[in-house]
Amino acid sequence: MATSGFQLERTRPQRRAVYRMAKLSTRRRVLEVGSGEGVVAAEIASRTGRRVWGLDVCLPAMHPAGVSFTRGDANKLPFRDASFDAASFHFVLLWLPDPVAALKEAKRVLSPGGAVLLLAEPDITSRRDEPDTGLGAALAESVRRQGGHPDAGRRVGEWLEEAGFRPELSQTSPDWVTIGDVEETVAEVAELLKNGWLSQAEAEAMIKRERSAQGTRRVLLPLTYGVGRLS
Numbered sequence: 001m002a003t004s005g006f007q008l009e010r011t012r013p014q015r016r017a018v019y020r021m022a023k024l025s026t027r028r029r030v031l032e033v034g035s036g037e038g039v040v041a042a043e044i045a046s047r048t049g050r051r052v053w054g055l056d057v058c059l060p061a062m063h064p065a066g067v068s069f070t071r072g073d074a075n076k077l078p079f080r081d082a083s084f085d086a087a088s089f090h091f092v093l094l095w096l097p098d099p100v101a102a103l104k105e106a107k108r109v110l111s112p113g114g115a116v117l118l119l120a121e122p123d124i125t126s127r128r129d130e131p132d133t134g135l136g137a138a139l140a141e142s143v144r145r146q147g148g149h150p151d152a153g154r155r156v157g158e159w160l161e162e163a164g165f166r167p168e169l170s171q172t173s174p175d176w177v178t179i180g181d182v183e184e185t186v187a188e189v190a191e192l193l194k195n196g197w198l199s200q201a202e203a204e205a206m207i208k209r210e211r212s213a214q215g216t217r218r219v220l221l222p223l224t225y226g227v228g229r230l231s
Helices: 004-011 011-020 037-047 099-109 135-145 152-163 183-192 200-212
Strands: 030-032 052-056 067-071 084-090 112-124 126-129 163-173 218-220 223-230
Touching: 004 011, 030 037, 030 099, 030 135, 037 052, 037 067, 037 084, 052 163, 084 099, 084 218, 099 112, 099 152, 112 152, 112 163, 126 135, 135 163, 135 183, 152 163, 152 223
Parallel strands: 030 052, 030 084, 052 067, 084 112
Antiparallel strands: 112 223, 126 218, 163 223
């Protein structure tokens, strides 16, 4: 599932914190794994003034300035050893059946002194919705059914250690986020329908509940972010 505008806006403070931790301005060759449309890769390119490489299973229709895209698999990166000095992930590890294998691949392509940037990984199993329209549970189930890990946010530290990194992680404070535009959550329901995780009737009922909650809709979603340094 593509990173939504909601996710991009809500994780902006976490991304900035990770960029500072990783001393992003000193990183000359950065790879974004699971780059999607390249929005985050383009952000990194604009901050460093250098080209960024984006990798995903599908290439985007539009190529943002400063980003070079490669089609590929996170578990088998099509790059030589020590090709990059930073590799970033944003809402990606939760979707991978074997996130440790992907992190080990990231380690392989990193040069000495390199780092993994964990820009945001959610723990959807700890998500709370008010009012509860069923969307949070449906999102967690969709990740499970695709072989992913909806509890990625609470497990990313152990994954980094298993892959050979030294984790320096933080978690967002337990604050509720008010959703001002109901179309943000309606878009998430539509994505679940598109991918076959909800029936038409289920999606219509959920959208109705989302629209009826407009103006009062709040979400609490813990996010883990930080840096994995080479041990």
